[in-house]
Amino acid sequence: MKSIKVSLKKRSYNILVGCGIAGILGRQIRDLKLGTDAFIITNSLVKNKFGKLLENNLKTSGISCRFRIIPDTEKSKSVETASAVIRDLAAFDKGRKVFIIAFGGGVVGDLSGFVASIYKRGIPYIQIPTTLLAQVDSAIGGKTAVDLSTGKNLVGAFYQPRLVFSDVKFLKTLSTRQLRSGLAEVIKYGIIKDRELFSFIEKNHKGILKKKQAFLEFIVFRCSKIKADIVSKDEKEEKGLRTILNFGHTLGHAIETAAKFESYNHGEAVAIGMLAASDMSVSLGLTDKMTFFCIEKAISKIGLPAKIDKIKLKSIISAHYSDKKFIGKHNRFVLISGIGKTKIVENIPLKIIKEAVGKRISGS
Amino acid sequence: MKSIKVSLKKRSYNILVGCGIAGILGRQIRDLKLGTDAFIITNSLVKNKFGKLLENNLKTSGISCRFRIIPDTEKSKSVETASAVIRDLAAFDKGRKVFIIAFGGGVVGDLSGFVASIYKRGIPYIQIPTTLLAQVDSAIGGKTAVDLSTGKNLVGAFYQPRLVFSDVKFLKTLSTRQLRSGLAEVIKYGIIKDRELFSFIEKNHKGILKKKQAFLEFIVFRCSKIKADIVSKDEKEEKGLRTILNFGHTLGHAIETAAKFESYNHGEAVAIGMLAASDMSVSLGLTDKMTFFCIEKAISKIGLPAKIDKIKLKSIISAHYSDKKFIGKHNRFVLISGIGKTKIVENIPLKIIKEAVGKRISGS
Numbered sequence: 001m002k003s004i005k006v007s008l009k010k011r012s013y014n015i016l017v018g019c020g021i022a023g024i025l026g027r028q029i030r031d032l033k034l035g036t037d038a039f040i041i042t043n044s045l046v047k048n049k050f051g052k053l054l055e056n057n058l059k060t061s062g063i064s065c066r067f068r069i070i071p072d073t074e075k076s077k078s079v080e081t082a083s084a085v086i087r088d089l090a091a092f093d094k095g096r097k098v099f100i101i102a103f104g105g106g107v108v109g110d111l112s113g114f115v116a117s118i119y120k121r122g123i124p125y126i127q128i129p130t131t132l133l134a135q136v137d138s139a140i141g142g143k144t145a146v147d148l149s150t151g152k153n154l155v156g157a158f159y160q161p162r163l164v165f166s167d168v169k170f171l172k173t174l175s176t177r178q179l180r181s182g183l184a185e186v187i188k189y190g191i192i193k194d195r196e197l198f199s200f201i202e203k204n205h206k207g208i209l210k211k212k213q214a215f216l217e218f219i220v221f222r223c224s225k226i227k228a229d230i231v232s233k234d235e236k237e238e239k240g241l242r243t244i245l246n247f248g249h250t251l252g253h254a255i256e257t258a259a260k261f262e263s264y265n266h267g268e269a270v271a272i273g274m275l276a277a278s279d280m281s282v283s284l285g286l287t288d289k290m291t292f293f294c295i296e297k298a299i300s301k302i303g304l305p306a307k308i309d310k311i312k313l314k315s316i317i318s319a320h321y322s323d324k325k326f327i328g329k330h331n332r333f334v335l336i337s338g339i340g341k342t343k344i345v346e347n348i349p350l351k352i353i354k355e356a357v358g359k360r361i362s363g364s
Numbered sequence: 365m366k367s368i369k370v371s372l373k374k375r376s377y378n379i380l381v382g383c384g385i386a387g388i389l390g391r392q393i394r395d396l397k398l399g400t401d402a403f404i405i406t407n408s409l410v411k412n413k414f415g416k417l418l419e420n421n422l423k424t425s426g427i428s429c430r431f432r433i434i435p436d437t438e439k440s441k442s443v444e445t446a447s448a449v450i451r452d453l454a455a456f457d458k459g460r461k462v463f464i465i466a467f468g469g470g471v472v473g474d475l476s477g478f479v480a481s482i483y484k485r486g487i488p489y490i491q492i493p494t495t496l497l498a499q500v501d502s503a504i505g506g507k508t509a510v511d512l513s514t515g516k517n518l519v520g521a522f523y524q525p526r527l528v529f530s531d532v533k534f535l536k537t538l539s540t541r542q543l544r545s546g547l548a549e550v551i552k553y554g555i556i557k558d559r560e561l562f563s564f565i566e567k568n569h570k571g572i573l574k575k576k577q578a579f580l581e582f583i584v585f586r587c588s589k590i591k592a593d594i595v596s597k598d599e600k601e602e603k604g605l606r607t608i609l610n611f612g613h614t615l616g617h618a619i620e621t622a623a624k625f626e627s628y629n630h631g632e633a634v635a636i637g638m639l640a641a642s643d644m645s646v647s648l649g650l651t652d653k654m655t656f657f658c659i660e661k662a663i664s665k666i667g668l669p670a671k672i673d674k675i676k677l678k679s680i681i682s683a684h685y686s687d688k689k690f691i692g693k694h695n696r697f698v699l700i701s702g703i704g705k706t707k708i709v710e711n712i713p714l715k716i717i718k719e720a721v722g723k724r725i726s727g728s
Contacts, residue, residue: 079450083443090514095685118482121509121520121600145485150454156485157521236485321459 004224006140007232008160015140015164015228017221019213022053022167025128026061032162034124035097038065039089041112042103043072046130049173054103054128065101066092074261076107077146079155085115099124102161105131105178106138106266110153113144117159126163130170132182132216133267136189136223139164141231141242147261151322152253158236166224168216176209176303181267183208183302184248188274189223191295192244193230195340197222198298205301244342247334248274251357254320258311271304272360279356280348281335291338307362316357317350368588370504371596372524379504379528379592381585383577386417386531389492390425396526398488399461402429403453405476406467407436410494413537418467418492429465430456438625440471441510443519449479463488466525469495469542470502470630474517477508481523490527494534496546496580497631500553500587503528505595505606511625515686516617522600530588532580540573540667545631547572547666548612552638553587555659556608557594559704561586562662569665608706611698612638615721618684622675635668636724643720644712645699655702671726680721681714 001018016028029038038058042051047067058065068088070076092098102112102125109127116125127139145156171179183201190198200218201208208215227245234241252273255264264272278292299306308316320331331353332346358364365382380392393402402422406415411431422429432452434440456462466476466489473491480489491503509520535543547565554562564582565572572579591609598605616637619628628636642656663670672680684695695717696710722728 079443079447083447086443086519087512090512090518090686114482118478118519118521120518121507121522143485148451148454150451154454154484155450155482157482158485322454 002221004221004228006160006228008235011160013160013162013164015166015224017166017168017217017224019168019217021165022057022169025054025165026057026063028163028165029058029063029126030061032124034126034162035099036063037092037094037096037098038063038101039092039098040065040067040101040103041085041108041115042067042069043105043108044069045072046104046108050103050130050170054101070108070111072104072107074107074147074256077111079146079148082111082115082146085111086119089115089119099126101126101128102139103128103130105129105134109134109139110143110145110156113142113159113161114146114156117144117157122159124162126165127161128165128167131174131178132171132220133178133185135166135168135171135220136182137185137227139166140224140227142235151319152257154322164224166220168213168220171211171216174211177265179209179211180303181265184267184271184274184299184304186219186223187295187298187302188245188247188270189226190298191274191336191339192247192334192342193226193340194222198339202298202301205298209302240344243344244334247336247342248277250333251276251316251320254316255308255311257319257322258315263310264305264308268305271299272306272308275299275306276356276360277333277335279359280333280352281337281343283352283356284335284345284348286335286337286343286345291336294339306360308360309362311361313354313358313361317354320353366585368585368592370524370592372599375524377524377526377528379530379588381499381530381532381581381588383532383581385529386414386421386533389418389529390421390427392527392529393422393427393490394425396488398490398526399463400427401456401458401460401462402427402465403456403462404429404431404465404467405449405472405479406431406433407469407472408433409436410468410472414467414494414534418465434472434475436468436471438471438511438620441475443510443512446475446479446510449475450483453479453483463490465490465492466503467492467494469493469498473498473503474507474509474520477506477523477525478510478520481508481521486523488526490529491525492529492531495538495542496535496584497542497549499530499532499535499584500546501549501591503530504588504591506599515683516621518686528588530584532577532584535575535580538575541629543573543575544666544668545629548631548635548638548663548668550583550587551659551662551666552609552611552634553590554662555638555700555703556611556698556706557590557704558586562703566662566665569662573666604708607708608698611700611706612641614697615640615680615684618680619672619675621683621686622679627674628669628672632669635663636670636672639663639670640720640724641697641699643723644697644716645701645707647716647720648699648709648712650699650701650707650709655700658703670724672724673726675725677718677722677725681718684717
């Protein structure tokens with residue numbers, strides 16, 4: 001098991017990465033003095049597969065728990081679901097010390113963190129991510145949120161967990177599509193910060209897709225380390241450092257919104273967003289076509305889509321205006337000047353954005 | 365005009381207190397670089413009386429605005445209202461720089477601050493309190509919240525405003541009942557921290573109730589200063605300092621909840637809560653009966669209630685268990701050892717609490 005620290009003074013916490021480490025969880029919670037009553041937010045699949053394991057572990061450590069199931073879809077990330085979950089949490093809260101466990105993927109994690117941030121003006125929570133996407137990205141860094149119909153993650157808070165507990169054993173039951181979705185974020189880390197990791201994926205894509213355990217541990221550790229370092233330096237995205245994590249996400253979110261969170265999962269949308277952003281980087285002369293082809297190939301090796309189906313250019317462009325990264329009238333994109341090197345560019349002409357997105361639409 | 369600083373490093377802000385100072389607001393907003401588009405959350409009474417004044421002032425400074433009316437009742441402090449307001453805010457947000465103005469009393473302020481804290485993970489907001497209660501208390505310190513049916517302020521965030529703008533001219537149109545409600549908090553400041561302020565109220569209660577402007581300015585300044593100092597030292601109520609502001613509030617909240625936020629306004633409930641807490645202080649031997657009588661007399665001079673009507677002891681005791689101040693199984697009350705001196709006491713026997721509340725029930 002490896003431990004990575006997110007350094008945020010009083011709000012510092014550890015990310016534990018390992019395989020089959022669930023047994024030590026109760027002790028961790030006790031050592032952190034998180035509380036006596038665990039409100040576990042999860043989905044039915046995760047509960048059925050690993051619920052008993054978690055429950056027994058907590059019980060052994062004298063922690064009572066209740067499971068709160070939410071549907072496993074982006075639609076659960078709504079103000080309405082948050083509100084319903086809080087009502088149940090208040091009913092569970094018997095005035096002892098209650099804390100939240102986010103036990104699932106990105107949807108569960110984002111919603112749980114948001115609920116923890118606003119219940120009683122903030123109660124402790126921990127992340128036990130069970131998807132690759134959540135382990136390498138969304139469970140780390142305290143960005144919690146729910147969606148509005150006008151855009152993704154428009155309601156939320158910066159609220160750090162007290163522990164991120166990444167057991168790659170939970171990844172065993174992921175579908176290939178879910179695994180690929182997480183790998184989109186892994187490719188992202190390679191592109192923005194870690195050429196070596198990018199090469200690792202290029203070389204070992206077959207073993208990774210077969211969920212070779214050592215490969216998954218390596219990937220989760222490496223990505224967690226990058227994210228922990230960035231978040232430690234720029235928790236609230238005020239210094240422009242954390243911004244680079246949004247590579248591929250401005251258009252990725254727009255695609256998800258335009259598709260009403262149905263046709264594409266997060267990773268698939270981000271893969272297409274990364275291709276569009278790479279294309280824009282080439283158009284603006286920041287990098288050469290070889291870089292673009294390299295990225296296109298890696299995405300294809302992992303089996304992620306490169307094209308969008310049945311969504312109109314107009315809808316994507318319209319949705320991208322709601323992005324939180326917009327500052328006043330100016331757009332703002334994370335682009336690249338090569339694998340491992342980012343550049344933040346503002347005021348990109350709409351024509352260039354449209355061209356790059358247009359090329360991603362099937363039949364173009 | 366006087367200025368008081370709330371010192372919280374990067375989150376520091378000023379409280380401006382004066383009479384007829386609305387004219388300088390636009391410049392203040394410009395200087396603070398809050399944004400170009402103001403989303404003003406208010407109630408219809410305040411909008412009808414002072415809406416044009418605010419709008420013209422903002423327009424002169426080149427700031428566009430939209431008013432969002434919420435009903436002027438505690439019931440507006442709900443997750444549902446917050447959610448509906450956010451939807452309208454998102455529709456108003458045209459991608460320029462939007463900020464929120466809380467223009468009203470405590471309900472408007474608490475809800476607006478909460479909305480500002482969670483929209484796009486936090487946008488700037490300012491408080492323009494128009495009631496005495498809000499000017500001396502709720503507009504300062506960044507405690508934002510909405511209620512759940514199980515208890516008051518159970519959903520919220522610590523989120524500081526960028527400016528508190530207290531113009532006592534807004535108090536001119538307050539009803540006597542509203543004025544009295546604010547004066548309950550003023551008496552509280554006297555009891556917990558400022559014997560001189562307490563004497564001032566005892567001596568000048570008639571002039572205060574007639575809204576003598578100089579008296580109101582003095583009161584608002586003095587209370588704001590106390591609250592600003594406490595918040596500067598203990599923003600998130602972690603050091604036990606801010607806790608003293610809850611004097612009278614644990615049972616006050618319980619009374620409001622038990623009365624379903626109908627029969628008693630906040631100040632009235634707090635007045636009764638303060639009497640019960642003072643009574644408990646006597647029972648526990650912390651102070652003498654003279655102190656209790658002194659407080660009882662001040663509350664009576666201001667015309668605040670000393671007894672509860674038509675609510676059962678059982679409902680109040682049951683509601684007080686939901687208080688956020690409970691730590692585990694232990695209760696925790698702010699009591700007094702004299703005017704100006706507080707003492708935090710835990711694990712008070714239920715019998716003593718019941719006795720003190722029982723005496724507040726009419727006919728007892």
